[in-house]
Amino acid sequence: MQIKMKEENRFDIVIMGSGLGGLACGSILSQRGYKVCVLEKHFQIGGCLQHFKRDGALFDTGMHYIGSYDDGQILNTLFRYFGVYDKIEVSKLNEEGFDVLSLGGKEYQIPQGVEAYRNMLLSNFPDERKAIETYLDKIIEINNSVDVINLREVAVDIMPMKQGVDVSIYDFVTTITDNKELQNVLCLLNSLYGGKKESASLFEHAVINLFYLQSAYKLNNGGGQIADAFKQVIEENGGTVRIKAKVSKILCEDRRVHQVQLENGEMIKADKFISNIDPFLTMQMVEGGNIRKAYSNRLMNLKHTTSCFSVYIVLKPNTVKYQNSNYYYYKQDDVWALDYYSEDLWPQGYMMYSNQSKMQPEYAESLILLSPMDYDEMKPWENTTIEKRGASYKQMKAEKSEKLIALLKHKYPQIEDSIQKVYSSSPLTYRDYTGVRKGAMYGVLKDCRHPYESQILPRTRMDNLFLTGQNINMHGVLGVSMGAILTCGEIDGINNIIRDIKKKKSCPKP
Numbered sequence: 001m002q003i004k005m006k007e008e009n010r011f012d013i014v015i016m017g018s019g020l021g022g023l024a025c026g027s028i029l030s031q032r033g034y035k036v037c038v039l040e041k042h043f044q045i046g047g048c049l050q051h052f053k054r055d056g057a058l059f060d061t062g063m064h065y066i067g068s069y070d071d072g073q074i075l076n077t078l079f080r081y082f083g084v085y086d087k088i089e090v091s092k093l094n095e096e097g098f099d100v101l102s103l104g105g106k107e108y109q110i111p112q113g114v115e116a117y118r119n120m121l122l123s124n125f126p127d128e129r130k131a132i133e134t135y136l137d138k139i140i141e142i143n144n145s146v147d148v149i150n151l152r153e154v155a156v157d158i159m160p161m162k163q164g165v166d167v168s169i170y171d172f173v174t175t176i177t178d179n180k181e182l183q184n185v186l187c188l189l190n191s192l193y194g195g196k197k198e199s200a201s202l203f204e205h206a207v208i209n210l211f212y213l214q215s216a217y218k219l220n221n222g223g224g225q226i227a228d229a230f231k232q233v234i235e236e237n238g239g240t241v242r243i244k245a246k247v248s249k250i251l252c253e254d255r256r257v258h259q260v261q262l263e264n265g266e267m268i269k270a271d272k273f274i275s276n277i278d279p280f281l282t283m284q285m286v287e288g289g290n291i292r293k294a295y296s297n298r299l300m301n302l303k304h305t306t307s308c309f310s311v312y313i314v315l316k317p318n319t320v321k322y323q324n325s326n327y328y329y330y331k332q333d334d335v336w337a338l339d340y341y342s343e344d345l346w347p348q349g350y351m352m353y354s355n356q357s358k359m360q361p362e363y364a365e366s367l368i369l370l371s372p373m374d375y376d377e378m379k380p381w382e383n384t385t386i387e388k389r390g391a392s393y394k395q396m397k398a399e400k401s402e403k404l405i406a407l408l409k410h411k412y413p414q415i416e417d418s419i420q421k422v423y424s425s426s427p428l429t430y431r432d433y434t435g436v437r438k439g440a441m442y443g444v445l446k447d448c449r450h451p452y453e454s455q456i457l458p459r460t461r462m463d464n465l466f467l468t469g470q471n472i473n474m475h476g477v478l479g480v481s482m483g484a485i486l487t488c489g490e491i492d493g494i495n496n497i498i499r500d501i502k503k504k505k506s507c508p509k510p
């Protein structure tokens with residue numbers, strides 16, 4: 001079959017995938033004058049930024065809250081540079097306790113601000129001043145060492161070893177204190193990086209913890225508003241964002257990609273290509289590019305972070321008081337216990353996010369419970385697709401939802417009386433809605449025991465094909481935003497972009 005290409009199907013940059021990484025690259029490059037086209041396979045853009053509505057209640061599927069968003073802080077600065085800051089609605093989580101940790105029957109409120117956090121730790125652990133100061137000094141030192149977070153120009157062509165990337169956070173906290181309770185409290189946020197005792201690094205912990213300690217905000221109208229804001233920026237800059245445009249082939253010649261083919265056969269040409277799709281799946285689509293088997297095998301064999309099971313609860317009106325905090329519940333008095341995975345003992349805890357009712361703001365309209373789940377539990381339905389997984393899958397979801405809701409009774413003994421409707425999603429839902437292998441929450445596992453082997457660079461063997469997203473650099477809103485800067489830096493010079501960000505930061509705010 002002869003496939004015709006329309007003249008307008010030619011761009012400077014084609015970006016495959018409209019997750020945060022793809023969209024942030026689209027914003028950066030379209031602002032810098034490139035004609036950009038973002039291709040998304042799904043009917044909604046955003047990947048893990050997607051939200052959905054059921055019975056009038058809004059539910060986020062991935063991103064729930066963001067950090068370092070006060071004026072002058074890093075995400076605030078980056079979102080202003082991306083052009084999305086004025087287009088999204090956020091509100092600050094409780095300053096005295098944006099995250100509440102329930103562990104061994106005791107609750108800890110994690111306050112915003114490093115000083116407030118220091119004081120909270122000192123008042124709970126007055127004999128542990130030395131350990132607390134050592135811990136805080138270290139996480140600040142690590143953050144100060146990252147050029148992009150500090151908007152420092154970087155030495156081009158040198159990918160410096162990130163400080164703390166080869167040190168386990170578990171080993172670090174157990175070295176500075178023998179106090180198990182303090183060790184647990186310091187590692188509270190480990191579920192935000194799928195923390196496993198043996199592999200989670202001090203680097204990842206330091207960047208994520210400080211990011212949220214500096215300030216924490218929830219997304220009032222869901223994560224999808226971030227994706228919509230990016231789309232608007234890209235289109236204002238002359239770019240295109242297309243949905244239902246699944247890339248199925250990346251066609252190369254002489255180590256250069258010349259076009260991509262969509263599932264419907266349509267061809268799209270560009271000078272440069274960025275993939276926001278899982279790197280292994282990207283390489284599988286490359287035709288004629290002589291991808292080395294060793295590289296492909298390395299990507300295929302990389303370990304993934306855990307997946308998760310989510311329960312979305314629509315609440316009866318005016319039954320559950322709204323709390324402006326996220327809630328982390330651990331069944332055992334060990335924050336690492338979520339990782340001792342066993343199907344029989346599931347769930348060992350959960351993260352809970354709640355949405356405020358618009359009509360009655362002192363009440364919550366919905367709750368989301370997330371608990372890590374091993375993808376292998378999904379083997380019986382692995383080859384099924386959305387809405388076609390059969391009765392046994394529905395049964396499994398109902399049973400898992402019931403177990404997770406049973407845990408919630410520790411906090412809300414009468415919760416069943418408040419529930420209007422329950423929806424749920426499994427690792428397969430994540431896999432099929434985002435294209436992330438094994439529905440991994442945070443993509444590829446960055447392993448402190450093998451920091452280089454688990455690192456994926458934005459450059460590929462193809463001269464004009466680059467990677468972006470949570471698998472390169474780091475996951476989460478900060479990690480992926482920084483990753484987009486690194487990817488676009490390969491195309492347009494990272495220091496040019498850093499200078500632009502600084503210029504925009506120093507301009508008076510409208």
Ligand SMILES: Cc1cc2nc3c(=O)[nH]c(=O)nc-3n(C[C@H](O)[C@H](O)[C@H](O)COP(=O)(O)OP(=O)(O)OC[C@H]3O[C@@H](n4cnc5c(N)ncnc54)[C@H](O)[C@@H]3O)c2cc1C
Pocket residue numbers: 016017018019020021022039040041042045046047048049061062063064065066245246247248276277278308370430433434435436440441442468469470471475476477478480
């Ligand atoms: C449950 C959960 C909770 C989270 N909570 C938070 C949080 O509170 N705060 C935070 O900062 N981070 C959070 N994260 C992490 C964060 O959401 C992700 O790290 C980030 O959004 C990933 O962005 P990405 O650019 O890598 O792409 P993804 O979101 O993975 O998007 C990739 C896109 O590519 C598309 N695609 C795939 N294949 C193709 C193809 N062949 N053709 C075209 N398009 C294709 C997909 O449909 C998708 O839209 C959470 C993640 C999960 C799963």
